[in-house]
Amino acid sequence: MNLLTQMEQSISKMPEQYKNMSHDELNHLITSIKQNLGNDLFLPGHHYQKEEVMNHADARGDSLQLAQLSANTTAKHIVFCGVHFMAETADILSEDHQSVYLPDLRAGCSMADMADIKQTKVAWEELMKLFGDTILPMTYVNSTAAIKSFVGQHGGTTVTSSNAKRVMDWAFTQKERLLFLPDQHLGRNTAYDLGIPLDQMAVWDPILETLIYEGNLTDIKVILWKGHCSVHENFTEHNIQQVREQHQDMAIIVHPECRREVVELSDYNGSTKYIIDTIEGAPSGSKWAIGTEMNLVKRLIKENPDKEIISLNPHMCPCLTMNRIDLAHLAWCLDSINQGLPVNQIKVNEDVSYYSKLALDRMLSL
Ligand code: 13P
Ligand code: SF4
Secondary structure, X not given: OOXXXXXXXXXXXXXXXXXXXXXXXXXXHHHHHHHHHHHHEEOEEEOOXXXXXXXXXOEEEOHHHHHHHHHHOOOOEEEOEOOHHHHHHHHXXXXXXXXXXXXXXXXXXXXXXXXXXXXXXXHHHHHHHHHOOOEEEEEEOOXXXXXXXXHHHXXXXXXXXXXXXXXXXXXXXXXXEEEEEOOHHHHHHHHHHOOOOHHHEEEEEOOOOEEEOOOOHHHOOEEEEOOOOOOHHHXXXXXXXXXXXXXXXXXXXXXXXXXXXXXXXXXXXXXXXXXXXXXXXXXXXXXXXXXXXXXXXXXXHHHOOOOEEEEOOOOOOOOOOHHHOOHHHHHHHHHHHHOOOOOOEOOOOHHHHHHHHHHHHHHHHO
């Protein structure tokens, strides 16, 4: 069954009873099921999840932390409060007797959707013609299991924003050049930080099936897939200029999924974990404009009342797909497990899982 069919079924299937319950009733139901399932249940929550859901999470983390926790939990049921690729990763890293569920199957990721396996194979074939066997593929974990599997099969690895520099450094010990999927901005920002000049980076356009580059092909060190995060692309140079004009003593910190120009103009950049650690460790009274997902920015504002914190873009919204996980879907998913008729299981097929695990294990061992 393809993802679209699964999504449609999920939308139509959530019984009215959960939609009609109050927040108090849903909270009560979730808490009592969690008590009943005890250690059989693990409920990880990504930092971009909304507050009502995070209140029930057993662990909070960024993509790397949640991948590590999923590899180590012994719980029978993993109810993943995050997006589809994260639940797939949890399924790949967990044991056969464990099952992974995503409370709302519509919780995808627009960036992961910008690279599919057919496009990846076409790109690879064309790039092999141009460069021969000189390229190592690597993929941001924000990608489908099929792409992780392709990368694993070709000697490559996955990467998250927390370990991107370390993993890319390793990748250059393996091959002369890299293909980085699917986020051109994380790829560009990371390679730049490692000292690769922008004029040694090309872009692969999967729609036009073309390599975008002006110069001598032999100079290319990194081929960036033309994908991006639709949330982080909303931070602009104009936002930075406005903060600089209106708050002279405010520091600007952004996620490396932001465009190069934005990262360059900011004071600090780093993964979700880096942003959280920096804000939590900052002195009382310090002032921050943050360029990342809005649910996280709101939480940082709430949990750091001694600091002045704003979103770098005053009109920013939460990530819509992360936000699909709500109390009603969480209650429905948990209730279905509790009653022995689970819904929304995420199961990666065995072949794909084998090679994806190779790519993930390579990353986790670095
Ligand atoms: P990290 O959790 O790796 O920082 O990724 C951010 C993100 O966009 C997750 O979808
Ligand atoms: Fe995908 Fe961006 Fe949302 Fe993360 S924040 S899930 S990369 S769309």
